[in-house]
Amino acid sequence: MVGGMNHVIEAIGLSQVFRQRQGLFASARQVMAVDDLSFRVAEGSALGIVGESGCGKSTLARMLLGLLPASAGTLRIGGADLRGMDRRARARLIQPVFQDPMSSLNPRRRIGATIALPLRVQGTGRAECRRAVARMLEEVGLAPEIAARFPNQLSGGQRQRVAIARALIVNPRILICDEPTSALDVSVQAQILNLLMDLRARFKLTLVFISHNLAVVEHIADEVAVMYLGRFVEHSANAEIFAAPRHPYTRALLASVLTPEPGLGLPEMPLGEGSPDPTNIPPGCRFHPRCPLATELCRNQAPPRGAVECHFAASGAGA
Amino acid sequence: MRRAALSLGAAIVAFAAILAIFAPLLMPHDPFAQDLTHRYTPPFWLPGGSSAHWLGTDGLGRDYLSRLILGARISMLIGVSTVILSGIIGTTLGVLGGYFGGRTDAVVMFIISCRLAIPVILVALTTVFMVGSGLWVVVLTIGLLLWERFAIVARAATRQVSGLDYIAAAWAAGCSRTRVILGEILPNIAHHLLVIATIDMAIAILLEAALSFLGLGVPPPLPSWGLMISEGKDYMFFKPWVIEIPGIALLILVLGINLLGDGLRDRLGARTEQ
Amino acid sequence: MNAVLEIEDLRIGFGPLEAVRGIDLVVERGQTHCLVGESGCGKSVSALSVLRLLPKRARFSAARLAFEGNDIAGLGERGMARLRGDRMAMIFQEPMTSLNPAYTIGSQMIEVLRRHRGASRAAAVDRCIAMLERVGVTAPAMRLGQFPHQLSGGLRQRVMIATALLCEPALLIADEPTTALDVTVQAQFLRLLADIQRQMGLAVLLITHDLGVVARVADRVSVMYAGRIVEHGATGAVFAAPRHPYTRGLLASIPVPGKIPPGGRLGSIPGIVPRIGAGFAGCAFRARCAVAMPACAAPVPEHRLADGHRFACHLGPDGAWSGA
Ligand SMILES: Nc1ncnc2c1ncn2[C@@H]1O[C@H](COP(=O)(O)OP(=O)(O)OP(=O)(O)O)[C@@H](O)[C@H]1O
Ligand SMILES: Nc1ncnc2c1ncn2[C@@H]1O[C@H](COP(=O)(O)OP(=O)(O)OP(=O)(O)O)[C@@H](O)[C@H]1O
Numbered sequence: 046m047v048g049g050m051n052h053v054i055e056a057i058g059l060s061q062v063f064r065q066r067q068g069l070f071a072s073a074r075q076v077m078a079v080d081d082l083s084f085r086v087a088e089g090s091a092l093g094i095v096g097e098s099g100c101g102k103s104t105l106a107r108m109l110l111g112l113l114p115a116s117a118g119t120l121r122i123g124g125a126d127l128r129g130m131d132r133r134a135r136a137r138l139i140q141p142v143f144q145d146p147m148s149s150l151n152p153r154r155r156i157g158a159t160i161a162l163p164l165r166v167q168g169t170g171r172a173e174c175r176r177a178v179a180r181m182l183e184e185v186g187l188a189p190e191i192a193a194r195f196p197n198q199l200s201g202g203q204r205q206r207v208a209i210a211r212a213l214i215v216n217p218r219i220l221i222c223d224e225p226t227s228a229l230d231v232s233v234q235a236q237i238l239n240l241l242m243d244l245r246a247r248f249k250l251t252l253v254f255i256s257h258n259l260a261v262v263e264h265i266a267d268e269v270a271v272m273y274l275g276r277f278v279e280h281s282a283n284a285e286i287f288a289a290p291r292h293p294y295t296r297a298l299l300a301s302v303l304t305p306e307p308g309l310g311l312p313e314m315p316l317g318e319g320s321p322d323p324t325n326i327p328p329g330c331r332f333h334p335r336c337p338l339a340t341e342l343c344r345n346q347a348p349p350r351g352a353v354e355c356h357f358a359a360s361g362a363g364a
Numbered sequence: 365m366r367r368a369a370l371s372l373g374a375a376i377v378a379f380a381a382i383l384a385i386f387a388p389l390l391m392p393h394d395p396f397a398q399d400l401t402h403r404y405t406p407p408f409w410l411p412g413g414s415s416a417h418w419l420g421t422d423g424l425g426r427d428y429l430s431r432l433i434l435g436a437r438i439s440m441l442i443g444v445s446t447v448i449l450s451g452i453i454g455t456t457l458g459v460l461g462g463y464f465g466g467r468t469d470a471v472v473m474f475i476i477s478c479r480l481a482i483p484v485i486l487v488a489l490t491t492v493f494m495v496g497s498g499l500w501v502v503v504l505t506i507g508l509l510l511w512e513r514f515a516i517v518a519r520a521a522t523r524q525v526s527g528l529d530y531i532a533a534a535w536a537a538g539c540s541r542t543r544v545i546l547g548e549i550l551p552n553i554a555h556h557l558l559v560i561a562t563i564d565m566a567i568a569i570l571l572e573a574a575l576s577f578l579g580l581g582v583p584p585p586l587p588s589w590g591l592m593i594s595e596g597k598d599y600m601f602f603k604p605w606v607i608e609i610p611g612i613a614l615l616i617l618v619l620g621i622n623l624l625g626d627g628l629r630d631r632l633g634a635r636t637e638q
Numbered sequence: 639m640n641a642v643l644e645i646e647d648l649r650i651g652f653g654p655l656e657a658v659r660g661i662d663l664v665v666e667r668g669q670t671h672c673l674v675g676e677s678g679c680g681k682s683v684s685a686l687s688v689l690r691l692l693p694k695r696a697r698f699s700a701a702r703l704a705f706e707g708n709d710i711a712g713l714g715e716r717g718m719a720r721l722r723g724d725r726m727a728m729i730f731q732e733p734m735t736s737l738n739p740a741y742t743i744g745s746q747m748i749e750v751l752r753r754h755r756g757a758s759r760a761a762a763v764d765r766c767i768a769m770l771e772r773v774g775v776t777a778p779a780m781r782l783g784q785f786p787h788q789l790s791g792g793l794r795q796r797v798m799i800a801t802a803l804l805c806e807p808a809l810l811i812a813d814e815p816t817t818a819l820d821v822t823v824q825a826q827f828l829r830l831l832a833d834i835q836r837q838m839g840l841a842v843l844l845i846t847h848d849l850g851v852v853a854r855v856a857d858r859v860s861v862m863y864a865g866r867i868v869e870h871g872a873t874g875a876v877f878a879a880p881r882h883p884y885t886r887g888l889l890a891s892i893p894v895p896g897k898i899p900p901g902g903r904l905g906s907i908p909g910i911v912p913r914i915g916a917g918f919a920g921c922a923f924r925a926r927c928a929v930a931m932p933a934c935a936a937p938v939p940e941h942r943l944a945d946g947h948r949f950a951c952h953l954g955p956d957g958a959w960s961g962a
């Protein structure tokens with residue numbers, strides 16, 4: 046670990062601003078989806094990103110995959126810029142697994158052909174592809190005869206396994222999972238999480254795992270980043286976040302995990318009402334309108350940049 | 365009920381296709397052979413009709429059934445060729461606009477708007493009038509004018525499909541843009557295009573009939589159904605069957621194509637929504 | 639008699655598929671009854687059958703289907719239409735499916751009141767505003783003029799619950815109302831539902847696949863698997879001592895912070911819910927069960943414990959083979 050730590054993902058000042066037109070004559074509004082993010086992910090580690098709907102998780106994922114050029118900042122994946130990279134080399138470097146199992150597989154393609162696609166693009170022959178598909182199906186725990194089916198003949202969990210098989214068939218270094226279990230039953234979610242953990246070790250993957258549920262990333266991630274309105278408001282090692290969450294928003298996320306403990310009742314949500322609006326980011330600390338600890342300082346002055354972006358992080362006030 | 369309509373449409377179109385393909389084998393007489401001693405022989409069910417000419421003869425004594433069968437070939441040929449031509453133009457424009465968006469899309473929308481500003485019949489008439497009539501002139505003229513429905517539908521469907529995750533996954537798999545379009549987008553919008561193809565085919569066939577009726581379509585002695593109606597129009601009141609027979613043939617074919625299109629839309633739509 | 643909804647031996651089928659295979663369920667006033675189970679096990683169709691909203695091609699039978707003590711199995715379409723949205727209300731997983739995108743929130747809510755209560759327009763508007771306020775919608779008067787797509791997901795859920803509660807129903811059926819939401823909004827929504835239930839004395843039948851939700855809100859829970867209720871009881875009892883292997887599997891699959899050491903595996907249930915046709919016998923869970931035996935193909939006995947806790951498994955309460 047010392048000295049030679051190799052970072053496969055390096056983002057410096059990464060931003061994404063969308064222009065959104067409200068009506069024909071209204072002027073375009075700026076949506077700050079990702080706001081000046083800097084972070085690094087070490088080779089072979091797993092970064093969990095957690096945050097509410099609309100905080101910019103998917104936008105960040107799409108930028109990491111090279112699907113969306115950054116409005117500002119630099120992003121180096123595997124030491125290089127994805128934009129100048131050969132598409133085949135890019136595919137061997139980084140692969141996605143998406144949230145919606147219904148729309149992540151081409152409905153007109155048989156499962157076997159879907160899984161083989163990344164390999165076909167690399168120029169591998171049909172016979173070799175067929176063998177690789179059979180091997181991948183086994184890796185993700187699906188029966189070989191699934192290869193001849195169409196997506197609408199599969200359950201959600203099975204489709205997600207197919208999506209994972211497709212991503213891993215080219216043996217990529219990085220896997221970006223954008224809420225891969227949010228659309229699944231909890232029992233199926235557990236299957237997929239266990240599968241990802243196994244495959245991560247077996248394929249020596251660097252993993253970016255996105256979710257809105259803090260409890261879900263605990264099993265997978267080495268580091269956890271809590272995202273709020275386009276920024277990481279807390280970013281630390283897994284054990285630290287769960288043992289001693291320092292940002293009030295992290296504490297709220299942790300409290301809203303419903304554990305199967307009857308008698309506890311529903312958690313007191315320390316979050317204020319209202320949903321964050323990326324077209325209108327509050328001045329000062331961006332979390333202050335919903336923060337139970339907010340003071341005059343928070344309303345006026347942005348917290349210092351760092352692992353925990355909160356004025357009271359150090360003192361742990363109110364925790 | 366819907367199934368019945370689809371089957372009926374398919375049967376009609378299949379029948380017309382068989383007539384068109386095997387016309388030389390199916391025609392009982394030479395459709396161009398004149399026999400001035402047997403002009404306007406009525407069809408067999410009218411007094412004076414005979415089994416020598418099931419549907420009678422026209423003003424030059426040519427066998428009407430044979431001409432009708434050859435006419436089916438011409439109608440189908442024109443329908444299919446124009447749809448292929450306009451389908452290629454429209455789908456290319458629509459898919460490019462829908463997939464790339466931005467400036468490409470603006471250009472495509474502008475071209476579509478320009479096309480929509482052109483009055484089809486008027487331009488077709490003028491073109492054929494100036495270039496001279498002929499089968500391929502008609503195909504080219506109609507084909508170059510009728511692509512806008514393909515473009516609009518292909519563009520809308522492409523925009524819808526290209527936002528889906530499997531397109532992003534194919535891109536991440538390293539597919540080239542051509543491969544994304546041909547392998548992922550086209551197969552998933554094909555069912556929309558098939559429906560447009562049937563609509564445009566019916567329109568093309570009717571347009572050809574209209575041009576031929578005006579004497580600007582397929583040149584005689586080729587027996588286009590429109591031309592047959594035109595040639596018979598002077599005798600409309602004395603020998604109505606002269607225009608009734610090609611008229612009904614035209615009606616049935618267009619109806620069949622439309623039934624097929626509607627049926628396909630329901631079937632394919634239901635299947636993809638599953 | 640406090641039961642608002644009583645169901646006995648409910649069966650639903652689609653063609654060769656037996657979607658629901660004889661379930662019994664009682665929901666009492668002021669009580670939250672949770673129906674849990676994996677996707678496809680028949681939760682939604684059971685709920686829809688209570689409101690008689692099943693598709694026409696569904697086969698449906700019940701030994702008893704009573705609402706507030708009156709038999710509704712024989713009630714005609716007119717009678718059911720009068721009950722729906724008035725005495726019993728339903729909210730769905732995806733709010734957009736029950737809110738019509740072409741009409742404003744106001745016109746949809748007012749329509750409900752006018753149909754069931756014959757209220758005047760002005761009175762209806764007042765009541766809608768009051769109701770929206772009560773479920774925590776900010777600026778309720780303005781919301782009445784908005785269309786569904788102009789609201790955020792959380793607001794839409796609130797509007798839906800307000801609409802469902804307009805006529806002060808006795809029974810609310812909520813079909814996976816929080817599955818599409820993130821954890822923070824889910825917690826807020828469940829709080830809201832619990833508050834309103836307490837105020838109104840509402841009976842709630844809550845459908846979910848998450849035993850974490852159940853633990854926090856339910857009084858009683860029915861665990862459903864492949865069209866049958868495999869375990870039922872008071873929430874505390876079921877969670878303290880789950881008897882059916884499926885219930886145990888579900889409980890183990892919920893991620894709980896700090897419970898499993900880093901790198902440890904979540905418990906999970908391998909395989910998927912089978913589709914069950916006519917002539918199926920024995921325990922439907924046996925293909926996925928860790929303790930299955932060849933004898934599990936025999937009809938399953940039901941065991942009854944204290945306080946209505948019951949479960950259907952070949953292994954008896956003591957964990958020993960009960961010899962069917
Ligand atoms: N193409 C776009 N044009 C304009 N705004 C966009 C676009 N894509 C995303 N946004 C906005 O950017 C913000 C972040 O979106 P994003 O999809 O990244 O959120 P998310 O964290 O993934 O949420 P979810 O959990 O719902 O998937 C949202 O407010 C969204 O409306
Ligand atoms: N209209 C229908 N036609 C045919 N089969 C149906 C129909 N509706 C439901 N089913 C079948 O009935 C079974 C139970 O469906 P149901 O919708 O009740 O499941 P569920 O438990 O609500 O699942 P989910 O968690 O996915 O909502 C499923 O196998 C489903 O395929």
Ligand SMILES: [Mg+2]
Pocket residue numbers: 102103104223224
């Ligand atoms: Mg997202």
Ligand SMILES: [Mg+2]
Pocket residue numbers: 681682683813814
């Ligand atoms: Mg359901």
